[in-house]
Amino acid sequence: MVELDDQDWETQFAQLEQTDQEALDAEANARIEAELNEMDRSVTDEFGDFDSIWRGIKAETEHARQLAADENFVDGMHMGELDQWEGFDGLNTHSTRDPPLGDYLFEQNNPLQDAKNPFEEGMKIMEDGGNLSLAALAFEAAVQKDPQHIAAWVKLGESQAQNEKETPAIRALEQALKLDPSNLEALMGLAVSYTNEGYESTAYRTLERWLAIKYPTLMKEPLSSDADMGFTDRHLLHEKVTNLFIQAAQLSPSGEQMDPDVQVGLGVLFYGVEEYDKAVDCFESALASTESGVTNSSSQVHLLWNRLGATLANSGRSEEAIDAYSRALALRPNFVRARYNLGVSCINIGCFTEAAQHLLGALAMHKVVEKQGKERVREVVGDGISERQLDDMIHQNQSTNLYDTLRRVFGQMGRRDLADLVGPGVDVERFRGEFEF
Numbered sequence: 001m002v003e004l005d006d007q008d009w010e011t012q013f014a015q016l017e018q019t020d021q022e023a024l025d026a027e028a029n030a031r032i033e034a035e036l037n038e039m040d041r042s043v044t045d046e047f048g049d050f051d052s053i054w055r056g057i058k059a060e061t062e063h064a065r066q067l068a069a070d071e072n073f074v075d076g077m078h079m080g081e082l083d084q085w086e087g088f089d090g091l092n093t094h095s096t097r098d099p100p101l102g103d104y105l106f107e108q109n110n111p112l113q114d115a116k117n118p119f120e121e122g123m124k125i126m127e128d129g130g131n132l133s134l135a136a137l138a139f140e141a142a143v144q145k146d147p148q149h150i151a152a153w154v155k156l157g158e159s160q161a162q163n164e165k166e167t168p169a170i171r172a173l174e175q176a177l178k179l180d181p182s183n184l185e186a187l188m189g190l191a192v193s194y195t196n197e198g199y200e201s202t203a204y205r206t207l208e209r210w211l212a213i214k215y216p217t218l219m220k221e222p223l224s225s226d227a228d229m230g231f232t233d234r235h236l237l238h239e240k241v242t243n244l245f246i247q248a249a250q251l252s253p254s255g256e257q258m259d260p261d262v263q264v265g266l267g268v269l270f271y272g273v274e275e276y277d278k279a280v281d282c283f284e285s286a287l288a289s290t291e292s293g294v295t296n297s298s299s300q301v302h303l304l305w306n307r308l309g310a311t312l313a314n315s316g317r318s319e320e321a322i323d324a325y326s327r328a329l330a331l332r333p334n335f336v337r338a339r340y341n342l343g344v345s346c347i348n349i350g351c352f353t354e355a356a357q358h359l360l361g362a363l364a365m366h367k368v369v370e371k372q373g374k375e376r377v378r379e380v381v382g383d384g385i386s387e388r389q390l391d392d393m394i395h396q397n398q399s400t401n402l403y404d405t406l407r408r409v410f411g412q413m414g415r416r417d418l419a420d421l422v423g424p425g426v427d428v429e430r431f432r433g434e435f436e437f
Helices: 006-048 059-067 118-127 131-143 150-162 166-177 183-194 200-214 232-250 260-271 276-288 301-314 319-330 336-348 352-381 387-394 401-412
Strands: none
Touching: 006 166, 118 131, 118 150, 118 352, 131 150, 131 166, 131 352, 150 166, 150 183, 166 183, 183 200, 183 260, 200 232, 200 260, 232 260, 260 276, 260 301, 276 301, 301 319, 301 336, 319 336, 336 352, 336 401, 352 387
């Protein structure tokens, strides 16, 4: 034994104090971890009793990111945004706050402003699979003519969301809810857009509102507060709303009679806990349902097939994703996004020639949609619009995804000569000698 002097005692006590504090911190962390694990188990147990209902929601993200990182790809090129639902990547930083987005901001100098019936024009464009920017301008003109036109606000939100412009989509759908707080179509659309933008808590509360309106007998306690919340509160809110949606699904447990909109809502919720396989089942159940809903209506079902494809792809099931995208294209041949996603799935399984064909096909479709859009505008507003104005309308916020991805595919094929030809304004006809599309 060695006797300690005063300095040694102080050193020893300091070490003991530090050790005690570390032990307390470790114990506290262990308690927190145990609590969160118990929450996760409770959610998993609840879902486990209902495993016939669903599975996943995220797009081509992980495979696309791996593809972008491949050192064999063309140096210095960007993959572009490959997410089908862009915000579904867990990288948001504002999931506990409501979105302070404000009022809808209208496009200046809208040439459809003086159209006789812009709402009908917008609906026709959407039904024909036309240019989404043009459809949004038509719906903007409709709500400016009649600010109380609820259906026009909803369709404005839908057209912006389908065109991957989530902020104006949210603003439009929120305005629809101000006019009609019980509008189920607007609530479901908002829940999806909030999720895409990373406002998870707001998405969960919006789904809860949707359920309270459609299935009021399930609501045994008041709706959740709009107050900001931390991680644990958000987890509990997710668990609460998910359990309510499961109860709604159990009201009609036989597959073909399930409420398709409940399935889609559950898909969004299961994404929140990364239960991707359950979300696949969710979309499949919605598609199999014989009940009428917003999400499986004739104007929306192609989007549902596309979302199923994106979810399957995110789950590593690219071959099945290809089939889902093909179903979407059978319903809406001009659906450029599905054609693009189909090409990305082919990339994921190493079928680069087929990927190039699908991406070139998407570019060809894009040109057709642009031409049809210009012709439609001239029919509506006459000759008092310049070619430049038409181009500005048609190409609003146009993504470079197709060009970037096609260049990468050609690079992977060792065809830098073809990669150098790809860019905005490229004539896709020059590729027909080597590819069928």
